Amino acid sequence: MDPLFKAQAGELVVAMPERGIDPAWLGRPLAELGLEAGGRLSAVRVESPAAWRWKTADAAFFARLLGELEATGQKIALRGLPPELEKLLALARGAPPAAAGARPPGIRERVGLRALSQAEDARAFVALLGEVVLLLPRFVAARAKVRRAELIEVLAESSSRALPIVAVVNLLMGAILAFVGAVQLKTFGAGIYVANLVGIASVRELTPILTAIVLAGRTGASFAARIATMQGNEEVDALTALGVSPAEFLVLPRVLALSLLMPLLYVYGCGFALLGGMAVSMPVLDVSATAYVAQTQQAVAGAHFAIGALKAFIFGALVALVGCHHGLRAPRSAAGVGAATTSAVVNSIIGVIVLDAVFAVCANALKV
Amino acid sequence: MNVISIEDLTIGYGPHPVQSAISAQIGEGEIFAVVGDSGSGKSTLLRTMIGLLPPHSGRVVFQGASSLGVLFQNGALWTSMSVLENVMLPMDLQGELPRAARRALARFKLALVGLAGDEDRYPASLSGGMRKRAGLARALALDPGVLFLDEPSAGLDPLALRRLDELVLSLRDGLGITVVVVTHEIESLYRIADRMLFLDGETHRPVALGVPAELARSAESAKVREFLSRVMP
Numbered sequence: 001m002d003p004l005f006k007a008q009a010g011e012l013v014v015a016m017p018e019r020g021i022d023p024a025w026l027g028r029p030l031a032e033l034g035l036e037a038g039g040r041l042s043a044v045r046v047e048s049p050a051a052w053r054w055k056t057a058d059a060a061f062f063a064r065l066l067g068e069l070e071a072t073g074q075k076i077a078l079r080g081l082p083p084e085l086e087k088l089l090a091l092a093r094g095a096p097p098a099a100a101g102a103r104p105p106g107i108r109e110r111v112g113l114r115a116l117s118q119a120e121d122a123r124a125f126v127a128l129l130g131e132v133v134l135l136l137p138r139f140v141a142a143r144a145k146v147r148r149a150e151l152i153e154v155l156a157e158s159s160s161r162a163l164p165i166v167a168v169v170n171l172l173m174g175a176i177l178a179f180v181g182a183v184q185l186k187t188f189g190a191g192i193y194v195a196n197l198v199g200i201a202s203v204r205e206l207t208p209i210l211t212a213i214v215l216a217g218r219t220g221a222s223f224a225a226r227i228a229t230m231q232g233n234e235e236v237d238a239l240t241a242l243g244v245s246p247a248e249f250l251v252l253p254r255v256l257a258l259s260l261l262m263p264l265l266y267v268y269g270c271g272f273a274l275l276g277g278m279a280v281s282m283p284v285l286d287v288s289a290t291a292y293v294a295q296t297q298q299a300v301a302g303a304h305f306a307i308g309a310l311k312a313f314i315f316g317a318l319v320a321l322v323g324c325h326h327g328l329r330a331p332r333s334a335a336g337v338g339a340a341t342t343s344a345v346v347n348s349i350i351g352v353i354v355l356d357a358v359f360a361v362c363a364n365a366l367k368v
Numbered sequence: 369m370n371v372i373s374i375e376d377l378t379i380g381y382g383p384h385p386v387q388s389a390i391s392a393q394i395g396e397g398e399i400f401a402v403v404g405d406s407g408s409g410k411s412t413l414l415r416t417m418i419g420l421l422p423p424h425s426g427r428v429v430f431q432g433a434s435s436l437g438v439l440f441q442n443g444a445l446w447t448s449m450s451v452l453e454n455v456m457l458p459m460d461l462q463g464e465l466p467r468a469a470r471r472a473l474a475r476f477k478l479a480l481v482g483l484a485g486d487e488d489r490y491p492a493s494l495s496g497g498m499r500k501r502a503g504l505a506r507a508l509a510l511d512p513g514v515l516f517l518d519e520p521s522a523g524l525d526p527l528a529l530r531r532l533d534e535l536v537l538s539l540r541d542g543l544g545i546t547v548v549v550v551t552h553e554i555e556s557l558y559r560i561a562d563r564m565l566f567l568d569g570e571t572h573r574p575v576a577l578g579v580p581a582e583l584a585r586s587a588e589s590a591k592v593r594e595f596l597s598r599v600m601p
Contacts, residue, residue, distance in 0.1 A: 027468025054542065056511050060476030084542030091535055092479040104488060333492055335447050 005034045012041050012069070016048040016058075023057040030068060041069060046080035059088045066093065125325050131247040132255050132321065139252060145244050146253045154257040158219045162265065165218065169210050170269040174198055174276025177206075182284045191285040195295035198277030204304045207269040209356055211262065212315035216348035220323035223254050224344035227327025228337040236328065251324040255317050262316025263309045270308070303368050311359055315352050322348045370431060371396045371514060371546045372417070377426035379409060379416045385424050386412055389573050392565055396432075397544040399536065401551055401561035401580070403595070408569030410550040411441065414518050417548065430514070437512030441519050443503030445491040451478065451502045452487035458509040477505040480535060482528065496523035504532070508539070514546045515539070521553035533559045554598050566592045 006013050012035075025033055044065065062078070062085075069076050078086070105113060138144040181197040227250055230236050236246050278292045323344040330340035370393045378388040386409035394400045402410045415421045417428050418438055445454050455474035459465060465473070478487055481501040491499055500523050507515060517536075521529050533556050539545045551557055557564060557580050564583065566576040568591065575589040584596035 023465050023473065024469050026472035027466045027470075056476065056480075056508070056543070057473060060473050063476055063479065064472065082542065084538050087534065087538045088480065088542060091531065091538065092476060092484075331492060333447070335492065 005036070007036065007041075008045075010041060011043045011045050014044060014046045014065070016046060016052055018049045018051050020052060020055055020058045021061045023055075026057065026060055026064065030065065035065075041074065041076060043077040043079055044069070046078070048080065054082060054085050056088075059085055059092065063089055063092050121329065124329060125321070128247055128251065128325050128328070129321060131245070132252055135245075135248050135252050138248075139256065144252060145248050147249075150249075151253045151257065154254050155261065157222060158215070158258050159261045159265070162215060162218055163268065165214055166211055166265050166269050167272045169214055170202070170207055170272040171276040171279075173206055173210055174202055174273035174278075175280045176276075177201055177273075178277040178280035179284070182281060186285065191281075192287055192291065192295055194277065194281050194285060195287075195292050196299035198281075199274060199296040199300040200304060202273035202277070203270050203300050203308050205308075205356070207273050208266055208308050208311040208315055209352060211265050211269045211312065212319055212352045213349055215258065215262070215265070215316070216319045216322075216352065217345055219258060220319040220348045221341045221345050223320060223323030224327040224330070224340045225337055227324055228330030228340035231328065231330050232332045232334070232336065234332075246328060251321070251328075254324055255320040258320035259313050259317035262312040262319075266309055266312035270305075307359065307363060307368065311356065314355060318351050318355060319348045322351060369396050370394065371398075372548070373429040373431070374417070375427050375429065377413075377416065377428065378424040379412050379421065380424055381412065381421070385572065387567050387572055387574070388424075390426070390565070390567075392574075392577060394546060394548065396546055397540055398562045399540055399547040399549065399560050401549050401557050401564040402567065403551060403557065403564055404567030405569035408567040409572075410567055411518055413567065414516055414548065414550050418516055432513075435510050435512045436514050436516065437507035437510065438516045439500070439504045439507045439518060439520055441522065442496070443491070443499035443501075445494075445499055445502055445506070447491045450488050450490055451483060451494070451505075454491070454502060455505045455509050458506065462510065474505070474509065477508050478502070480508070481505045482531060497525065497528055500524065501528070501532070504535075511543065512545065514548065517547065517549040517551075519550055519552065521551055521556055529553065529556060530559075532556075536560055554596065557596075566595070 004015060004017075006015070031037065044062075046062075062081070066076055066078065066089075078089070081089070135144060139146065177198045178194050181194040182191060185191050185193050185197070227236070227246075230250075236250070239246055239249055274296060278289060281287055281292055282289060326340040326344040326347070330336040372392075372394040374390055374392045374394075377390040378385050379390070380386045386407075390413065392400070402413055404410050412421065416423050418436060445451070446457070449457065452471070452474055455477055456470050459470040459473065475484070475487060478484060481504050483498065483501055483505065486494070486498065486502075491502070494502065500520065504517070504520065507517075515536075520532055524532060536547055536549075537560055540547060547560075549561070561580055563578060564576070564580050565574050566583070566587075566589070567573075568575040568589070576583050576587045576592040578587070580596060583592055585593075587593050587596070
């Protein structure tokens with residue numbers, strides 16, 4: 001390769017190869033290409049063959065060369081370049097540098113920022129909960145700004161469209177419990193107590209939890225996605241600009257719908273869970289339907305139903321609140337909608353399990 | 369030499385045509401603008417030309433173009449990658465250059481669009497105009513023979529738009545790139561476009577093809593004259 005650079009009377013002469021610079025040179029130090037350090041330069045002169053047709057790699061090369069030569073503080077003139085290439089270089093070099101602060105944060109900073117963001121998230125959730133509670137009297141007095149069509153849509157989304165999946169999940173859960181119980185209890189000659197196991201476990205614990213988890217994945221996720229999309233389209237801003245609180249217009253109907261419908265879905269789910277248990281017990285344990293129902297009636301007390309229904313009510317409110325909360329706090333982008341949906345489902349499920357544990361502790365303390 | 373021939377094209381989404389009887393020849397190194405009413409099918413024409421939509425009838429023929437670069441309306445950056453990675457990816461996929469050279473070229477292209485220093489930022493943290501400029505840097509990554517720009521002016525301030533126009537002119541004058549640009553920006557149209565095609569959203573047909581300044585004076589369609597007279601050259 002002929003030398004690319006030579007110093008000549010205070011100028012650096014760049015002898016351009018006929019095919020322009022090899023783009024691979026952009027990744028090599030200029031010293032490797034023959035540029036000698038030191039010496040005072042006032043200009044770079046380009047000697048190019050007539051057949052040279054420049055490309056953007058040539059422009060990138062000269063931008064880098066000038067950048068490195070001028071790093072020492074001296075101003076370097078550039079001669080001998082085609083005018084269009086000079087214009088392109090001027091565009092690239094004339095751009096104002098990005099504002100300071102673009103440096104990515106370090107690990108400690110990231111942990112701190114994450115903790116602050118979580119704390120702010122928790123505060124916003126509590127604020128939303130408080131706002132919804134304070135709005136309840138307005139709703140009862142029929143003064144809340146809620147569109148009837150919106151409320152009906154939310155009710156349909158949370159009820160009739162959720163019926164098939166709630167039925168299937170609870171039916172299978174009852175059947176699985178009965179299978180597991182039957183195998184163990186049969187060895188003690190206590191097969192009929194499968195009805196007790198299925199009845200108490202599903203009515204008190206599993207049906208509220210499973211129904212809530214199903215609704216978290218289905219309805220809570222849909223609330224989050226819908227509101228996050230509205231956030232991205234500035235629909236939420238438009239509401240606020242009209243003086244309507246998003247908590248009143250968007251969150252309140254969803255929380256009310258889900259918390260009121262969940263106990264109904266719970267009763268419906270319990271029916272299917274007990275049916276699943278009975279469908280397995282009858283052939284496996286050879287018990288009659290009458291005996292199974294009578295045993296269930298004897299085992300499941302009213303308190304179990306009351307606890308289950310109360311859990312369903314609270315889980316419903318939680319799933320709706322968490323979904324709406326993540327929707328309202330979503331970044332304004334398509335990716336934000338996905339992130340809000342994922343967070344809503346994960347946090348709803350965690351919240352349901354934590355609340356169930358709190359219920360268990362309280363019920364144990366109250367000996368219910 | 370013509371680089372693109374549009375031959376009696378009918379275009380649309382689904383079964384409904386939005387424009388028909390589009391014919392035009394676009395020469396090497398020409399800056400060709402597509403203008404028209406909102407909803408007249410400008411972006412649909414561009415998407416059909418680059419092969420994202422099949423034409424209802426007719427065809428688009430490319431002759432001798434080495435590669436295409438496309439700037440989409442919203443920049444279309446990949447959100448899981450930094451700005452620099454977005455610009456490097458076409459070169460990474462081509463796999464011809466060492467990584468350090470790809471990185472240097474990507475940095476230069478970002479500097480060209482005024483994003484020097486923003487290389488490590490992610491698309492979510494950029495403004496709409498910055499995303500658009502990063503999208504342009506990515507479209508330029510492989511030194512395309514034909515550059516398609518879909519509404520490049522949207523989201524740009526007047527200075528950034530002028531800078532973009534200068535960049536497009538420099539690339540055309542220096543490298544002979546052919547540019548097809550969909551635009552609403554009349555000032556920019558006069559500044560850069562050699563010829564323009566006007567798509568009429570009411571008749572669903574092109575109603576003017578020619579040099580913008582000449583069409584502003586003597587286009588047959590009053591709508592085209594009125595459209596172009598909002599800003600006179």
